[in-house]
Amino acid sequence: MTELWLQIIGIGEDGLAGLSPDTRAALGAAEVIVGGARHHALASDEALAAAAARGEVGWAGAGAPDASSARPAVERIRWPSPFNALVERIAGFEGRRTVVLVTGDPLWFSAGARLAEAFPDAVIHPQLSAFQLAAARLGWRFESCTPLTVHGRDAVAIRPHVQPGARLLILASGPETAAEVGALLVEDGYGASPLRALSHVNGPKEAWTEAPAHAWGEGRLPPHPGLTTLAVACVAGPEARLAPAVPGLADDLFAHDGVMTKREVRAMTLARLAPLPGGMLWDVGCGCGSVAVEWMRAARGARAVGIEPRADRRALAAANARRLGTPGLEIREGTAPDALAGLPAPDAVFLGGGLSEAAVDAARAALRPRGRLVANAVTLESEALLLALHGRLGGDLTRISISRAAPVGTRTGWRPSMDVTQWSLET
Structure with missing residues (x-):
């Protein structure tokens, strides 16, 4: 690879004036300049020629003082369409001094970040971000x-x-x-x-x-x-919804049909699943999507796929994803283990429904290193399966008992919810 053939330059509204001398020199030496219409306007041939006349940049393009003895004219390229063809198009310029102009900081919500990943030897010229x-x-x-x-x-x-x-x-x-x-x-x-x-x-x-x-x-x-x-x-009014990123959102923030992982159990489940930045969750039997939604809210860039056989519950999960700010939740029809084939490798798997040995085995086989598997059970049959899995594979077993204060006649007493048996395993 030709050394330093690709330079990625962040440019702001102040154009060439906002670039460092080294950055202006890289731009002035370019044989190919790639960018949007606005970028080309900010670093136009006329602007570069004027900067060359002031001695601020070397420039041998149109209008430059030494244009008669210059190298061939600079080739200007607009962003390709579709934009996803950007990497392939720029790879075709290898061996020629190529500059890609982007807005602001090239590595902050910018095409420059994608190019830096594709071309790790590229030189990055930073700029103040918006x-x-x-x-x-x-x-x-x-x-x-x-x-x-x-x-x-x-x-x-x-x-x-x-x-x-x-x-x-x-x-x-x-x-x-x-x-x-x-x-x-x-x-x-x-x-x-x-x-x-x-x-x-x-x-x-x-x-x-x-x-x-x-x-x-x-x-x-x-x-x-x-x-x-x-x-x-942000100024919260009296009717503002309090929905922090800490797992355990109030149940009434979710649209549901009464069947969902309730608040306290959900918080404990997510603690075991351990959301991490960019992590992928499989939420099997996702129901209204409460666990998947909270997983995505808990860590920057966290992703999730929800598997749910019932159309009405898939609709609830989609509505909750929008309501709580996780529109990237992917929801698929199906049941485990068949529906797990071909999914992106997970960092964590939650079996809230569709619990079976086959589903557990498929999830374990797919998990990345240091992966987490969590399964909850409320029926005796499901609990017996978790006991058997714990005996065969190890992990942790926890019994979760939740009681809430409720009226008892004219007084108040504790009303217990169904106990939940939780099995968790780290691969």
């Missing part, structure tokens, strides 16, 4: 903010991060994103939260608009420009 610029304009301590993106994603994904006092910085997907986010905040009881849309920060077109979330959600403000960062200071 998050940092927005925080600076607002005077927010950056470590107290949560950076998010809904660019090309469902806006409901912000919901796990909407908490009293939270400060969210959100990359918008398009002109209507502020209205979508405002409507979500109103629905969750945060309609009074100040929401500021900051556009083209640090450039000549910089502008911002601020209003309460409910004003955005009601469509009383014009659409913001497409290149916008939303800043939300």
